[in-house]
Amino acid sequence: MSDxxxxxxxxxxxxxxxxxxxxxxxxxxxxxxxxxxxxxRGSVLGMAWTYVKPAVQFFVHFFAMGVIMAQxxxxxxxxxxxxxxxxxxxxxxxxxxxxxxxILWNAPLINKIYLPRELFPVASLWVSAVHFFPQFxxxxxxxxxxxxxxxVTEVAAGVxxxxxxxxxxxxxxLLFGAVNVFFRDAENLVELIVMVATWAxxxxxxxxxxxxxxxxxLWTVYMANPLTAAVQLFHYAFWxxxxxxxxxxxxxxxxxxxxxxxxxxxxxxxxxxxxxVGQLVxxxxxxxxxxxx
Amino acid sequence: xxxxxxxxxxVTKQFILRHQRSMxxxxxALLTRKAVxxxxxxALDDVSLRISEGxxxxxxxxxxxxxxxxxxxxxxxxxxDGGTVRTRGRVAGLIEVGAGFHPDLTGRENVFLNGAIxxxxxxxxxxxxxxIVAFSEIEKFIDTEVKFYSSGMFxxxxxxxxxxxxxxxxxxxxxxxxxxEPFQKKCLDRIEALxxxxxxxxxxxHDLDLVSRICERGVLLDKGHMVADGPAPxxxxxxxxx
Numbered sequence: 001m002s003d004x005x006x007x008x009x010x011x012x013x014x015x016x017x018x019x020x021x022x023x024x025x026x027x028x029x030x031x032x033x034x035x036x037x038x039x040x041r042g043s044v045l046g047m048a049w050t051y052v053k054p055a056v057q058f059f060v061h062f063f064a065m066g067v068i069m070a071q072x073x074x075x076x077x078x079x080x081x082x083x084x085x086x087x088x089x090x091x092x093x094x095x096x097x098x099x100x101x102x103i104l105w106n107a108p109l110i111n112k113i114y115l116p117r118e119l120f121p122v123a124s125l126w127v128s129a130v131h132f133f134p135q136f137x138x139x140x141x142x143x144x145x146x147x148x149x150x151x152v153t154e155v156a157a158g159v160x161x162x163x164x165x166x167x168x169x170x171x172x173x174l175l176f177g178a179v180n181v182f183f184r185d186a187e188n189l190v191e192l193i194v195m196v197a198t199w200a201x202x203x204x205x206x207x208x209x210x211x212x213x214x215x216x217x218l219w220t221v222y223m224a225n226p227l228t229a230a231v232q233l234f235h236y237a238f239w240x241x242x243x244x245x246x247x248x249x250x251x252x253x254x255x256x257x258x259x260x261x262x263x264x265x266x267x268x269x270x271x272x273x274x275x276x277v278g279q280l281v282x283x284x285x286x287x288x289x290x291x292x293x
Numbered sequence: 294x295x296x297x298x299x300x301x302x303x304v305t306k307q308f309i310l311r312h313q314r315s316m317x318x319x320x321x322a323l324l325t326r327k328a329v330x331x332x333x334x335x336a337l338d339d340v341s342l343r344i345s346e347g348x349x350x351x352x353x354x355x356x357x358x359x360x361x362x363x364x365x366x367x368x369x370x371x372x373x374d375g376g377t378v379r380t381r382g383r384v385a386g387l388i389e390v391g392a393g394f395h396p397d398l399t400g401r402e403n404v405f406l407n408g409a410i411x412x413x414x415x416x417x418x419x420x421x422x423x424x425i426v427a428f429s430e431i432e433k434f435i436d437t438e439v440k441f442y443s444s445g446m447f448x449x450x451x452x453x454x455x456x457x458x459x460x461x462x463x464x465x466x467x468x469x470x471x472x473x474e475p476f477q478k479k480c481l482d483r484i485e486a487l488x489x490x491x492x493x494x495x496x497x498x499h500d501l502d503l504v505s506r507i508c509e510r511g512v513l514l515d516k517g518h519m520v521a522d523g524p525a526p527x528x529x530x531x532x533x534x535x
Contacts (some may be wrong), residue, residue, distance in 0.1 A: 004381060008381065010379060054315045110390040111370065114386070290371045
């Protein structure tokens with residue numbers, strides 16, 4: 001106890017943000033475990049729901065887009081094409097939405113004990129990653145069964161796609177999670193964004209349709225969306241290899257949009273920028289969390 | 294010259310009582326050029342306080358005097374609007390025991406979760422786990438989900454974790470009313486033990502007899518102002534108007 005004098009006087013509640021989360025990894029792990037436990041309390045299927053939901057979603061989209069709208073005929077191996085986009089969007093949607101809600105959900109704790117509050121959005125994102133994993137396994141098996149022989153660049157594209165989505169969801173989650181404390185509208189706005197996001201990236205249709213039907217400037221906007229880049233990286237990683245990697249598809253269209261890696265670099269930069277902005281806004285508003293909740 | 298562990302300098306805390314909460318209402322207020330009504334009140338007004346290592350201090354005052362707000366500022370849960378709060382070493386708040394408990398987790402899981410929330414490492418919790426369970430006297434139910442606990446069992450386990458969390462400064466808010474009399478006595482013994490180990494205690498409680506017994510120093514707050522600072526029994530007497 002006598003060594004207390006050697007410690008500096010510090011201002012309580014002024015942490016280093018996301019860096020503090022790294023120091024509290026054990027607590028983070030326990031919070032993630034708690035969230036997973038609580039999510040499936042009293043449910044018979046439990047974690048199996050993470051398979052059931054995307055499976056149903058997949059079949060509905062496959063039937064509607066692939067069979068009825070006949071995308072199946074222009075996009076070879078449409079099932080894998082569709083699913084690789086869906087898993088990206090599910091990860092983004094769930095991570096973003098839950099990170100946004102995480103501060104309100106943990107209000108009793110935030111009100112009473114000082115913790116680096118970034119823990120809660122990070123834990124939510126982690127939970128989404130846990131849910132992403134089984135879906136990803138299904139995708140992986142489907143890709144391998146339909147003839148994918150992984151190359152190093154394709155695997156790297158998959159990893160980069162995941163990192164972009166995780167960073168983007170974290171940045172946006174910090175931003176909207178903090179705002180949500182003051183305006184509960186943020187949550188509804190996020191639901192809207194997630195809904196639009198699925199259609200603002202080539203998840204359910206090939207990129208060519210956008211390229212052919214939109215003016216050039218709008219195409220640039222479309223491609224600048226980090227999620228578009230992430231979805232295309234996933235296409236490149238898990239779908240392109242199953243099609244025999246042709247120069248052109250049977251209908252004369254290129255399978256991948258041009259300049260994939262340049263757009264991916266831009267997407268990484270934008271996602272990182274969102275993390276910085278999200279963290280700054282979060283830090284600014286954090287001091288008033290306890291009195292607003 | 295004793296080491297200061299808590300240094301509160303000219304602290305002001307204001308609360309805004311805002312009733313409107315949605316963007317629509319803000320937009321309407323903006324368009325009609327009618328300012329969003331703001332009622333503010335000063336929870337704390339220019340409070341300065343220094344607490345040295347090993348002191349045990351009771352924060353006294355009636356409801357709404359700002360005691361709990363001051364405790365929250367010291368723990369870092371809230372930030373002051375004016376002035377500064379600085380602390381030394383690890384400060385743990387027993388602000389409402391069981392805040393980090395989750396009903397769907399077992400007692401064992403909650404001990405780990407709550408211990409980690411209070412800043413303990415995995416190794417520390419593992420090492421003290423048996424002590425914590427023994428202190429709470431609920432060995433038989435430690436692997437039962439907490440939602441099946443009686444409120445007494447719940448509070449005992451929560452308190453047990455808190456008092457074993459080993460910080461340099463303990464902030465205690467109205468928790469001494471835990472459990473039945475034998476357990477209360479045990480809690481008080483534990484607090485006495487912490488005190489004799491030289492730990493700093495800051496206690497908020499309405500049980501004036503109790504705090505004047507545990508604490509040497511009393512600080513009296515009245516509507517956000519500090520009105521007395523002295524030996525606890527004297528301050529309690531003043532508070533009672535004696």
